Amino acid sequence: MDYSKFISATAAKKKPSGISEMRKFLVNSSPSLVWLASGMPNPDRFPFKDVKVELDDGATLHITEDPLKAALQYGPSPGYLPLVSQLKTMVERDHAPPRWSECDLVVTVGAQHGVCSALHVLLNPGDYVVLPEPCYSDVLCMLSGMDLQYLAIENDEEGMCPDHLRATLNRAITSGQGGVPKAMYVVPSACNPTGTTMSHKRRSQIYAIAHEFDIIVLEDDAYYHLQYDDEDNLPPSFLSLDVDGRVLRFDSFSKIISAGLRVAYVTGPKPLTDAILTQMHSSIICGPMLSQVLVSELLKEWGEEGLKRHTAKLRKFYRSQRDAMVLAASTHLTGLCEWAIPKGGIFLWLKVIGVKDTTDMLMERGVTHNILLIPGREFSVDSSKPNQYMRAAFSCVTPEQMMRGMENLAGLIRKEIDLQNNQD
Numbered sequence: 001m002d003y004s005k006f007i008s009a010t011a012a013k014k015k016p017s018g019i020s021e022m023r024k025f026l027v028n029s030s031p032s033l034v035w036l037a038s039g040m041p042n043p044d045r046f047p048f049k050d051v052k053v054e055l056d057d058g059a060t061l062h063i064t065e066d067p068l069k070a071a072l073q074y075g076p077s078p079g080y081l082p083l084v085s086q087l088k089t090m091v092e093r094d095h096a097p098p099r100w101s102e103c104d105l106v107v108t109v110g111a112q113h114g115v116c117s118a119l120h121v122l123l124n125p126g127d128y129v130v131l132p133e134p135c136y137s138d139v140l141c142m143l144s145g146m147d148l149q150y151l152a153i154e155n156d157e158e159g160m161c162p163d164h165l166r167a168t169l170n171r172a173i174t175s176g177q178g179g180v181p182k183a184m185y186v187v188p189s190a191c192n193p194t195g196t197t198m199s200h201k202r203r204s205q206i207y208a209i210a211h212e213f214d215i216i217v218l219e220d221d222a223y224y225h226l227q228y229d230d231e232d233n234l235p236p237s238f239l240s241l242d243v244d245g246r247v248l249r250f251d252s253f254s255k256i257i258s259a260g261l262r263v264a265y266v267t268g269p270k271p272l273t274d275a276i277l278t279q280m281h282s283s284i285i286c287g288p289m290l291s292q293v294l295v296s297e298l299l300k301e302w303g304e305e306g307l308k309r310h311t312a313k314l315r316k317f318y319r320s321q322r323d324a325m326v327l328a329a330s331t332h333l334t335g336l337c338e339w340a341i342p343k344g345g346i347f348l349w350l351k352v353i354g355v356k357d358t359t360d361m362l363m364e365r366g367v368t369h370n371i372l373l374i375p376g377r378e379f380s381v382d383s384s385k386p387n388q389y390m391r392a393a394f395s396c397v398t399p400e401q402m403m404r405g406m407e408n409l410a411g412l413i414r415k416e417i418d419l420q421n422n423q424d
């Protein structure tokens, strides 16, 4: 594929860092080379001696000597090299990308940073971008101010609808405004906010359309490990289907190891990951190395089986949280709201039947009823339209709190319906 047409004008003009280019002279360098090139602080002057982290299974990660030196110093922009190599092994094992030899992987500061960098690397003002409706709200924040044109695609119980996608693309192209989108953003598994997961068939249909219209797919799979179905029967990722080399896949440790460590990674065609790297180097130099060393040591300690055991436990926990939330909703919201049972993730997406828009109800009157959820408008590509939806997160509340919360919510909705009826 010719990637140059996908790279934004600013990314194409971005100058790579001279200092990081010089690092290549360090590879297999002569021991007598005197390296006066980089501006690293002297690691012997750092106040840390070693780092010990106790795990909940009783094991201890002890970071000393070489990994500690790397953890405290500036590191390579693509990430701590042992971690990069572990992640590549994982991606190859889990996704077997058809064009693996043409792919590369870059560690990012959360998937958020990866997606945001990719959007800036790809899109010029005026470009079209394809988004699911509803869409992860922070992506809408990232896109705001970039002067883009949005093609919002309806979702059904399996995510983005292929028929609507095709019709929207055809309309954009024939409108004569040059509307050929460069990029499409998807959250294929346990989507935020809807909780829907695309089936294998749906993913293949969407990928085929991306191929037909020559669009880069940004696959944000932040909830990949929180799909409640049998881990050995997960639908293939877009990266697994990517015979063209048009998928940038974003993985994250936020939901499975720690959100505060800010360790995630983007995988995809090297020309695109290289452009992200250049963008990253100029903005952050490298991600937090201590976090990356910690994740690397943890993955080493656990091995493939340990990670599997850990994610299986997580899925069991979140599935029981989901069940408790659905029970609370059934108990108190039946007749007031509609919802689909999420197949993964941490959200229940509720449609309020008798309320035209949930924004004022939640933002102005929710707190006085002791309940807070995010109004649907936050996730709407066109936030000027009334929106009957809202998102409830069930990750951090107890079943008892869920029951109380849904009861409070029911009271709030009933009052809102009365208020609306009095205004009409």
Ligand SMILES: Cc1ncc(COP(=O)(O)O)c(C=O)c1O
Residues within 6 Å of the ligand: 109, 110, 111, 112, 113, 136, 187, 192, 220, 222, 251, 252, 253, 254, 259, 263, 264
């Ligand atoms: C769909 C989606 N993508 C990305 C993120 C951010 O992930 P990270 O913490 O890795 O930046 C979130 C966080 O909630 C999310 O829901």
